[in-house]
Amino acid sequence: MTKTFWCAILMLALAACTTRLRPALPAQGAQPSSVAALAAAIEVAATRSDHEPDSKVRGELADEAGRDAQACLSREPQAAACLFGHAIALGLQARAHPTRAGELLSTMLDALARAESADPSYDEAGPARVRALVLIRAPAWPLGPGDSDAGLTAAHRAVTLRPLYPPNLLALAEASAKTGDGSAARKNYALARDAALTQPTAADRDEWLREADQGLQRK
Secondary structure (H helix, E strand, C coil): HHHHHHHHHHHHHHCCCCCCCCCCCCCCCCCCHHHHHHHHHHHHHHHHHHHCCCCCHHHHHHHHHHHHHHHHHCCCCCCCHHHHHHHHHHHHHHCHHHCCCCCCCHHHHHHHHHHHHHHCCCHHHHHHHHHHHHHHHCCCCCCEECCHHHHHHHHHHHHHHHCCCCHHHHHHHHHHHHHHCCHHCCCCCCCHHHHHCCCCCCCHHHHHHHHHHHHHHHC
């Protein structure tokens, strides 16, 4: 599996984790100490990585996110924020080290399952949503942990928990398309578009609308 392929998977999947930064970050130069600050720092690293063309810098961001995830887990090993942050950090590591991507994505899925068990609603049903995207975009065994049917199930869980959050509907639409249900894909892309239109004007909203429109054009 090529480096470009694995990077594309991670860029797409991690984009679903980096649209909202809830907690405020510590002042510049300060080390994050609380669980909330550490979780926010991981999300910032993921957002920066998603827009960073330099592979060396992406590697540094992945290492930084990994340290913050371990610090978070050492404080509250069962907290959904720490488990979810650990999963995101593993995704960044997989992007930075594509030769190990299959192994790291499998571990990422385990962390997402634990985060979902701790708090299924965390980050607008983020654990199930991100799990769905990784499962439907990664290649299947033996090349990777991909499983389109399991991804569809995870996407349904995310929509059940947060039915009006556009990324959840987009994930379900993509999973439906991947499993051959074009009618459900069209329905959910349209629902995602309608849901996005109710959101305040922002870059996230524009991206959700763009993805929904592209999906509707394909179906």
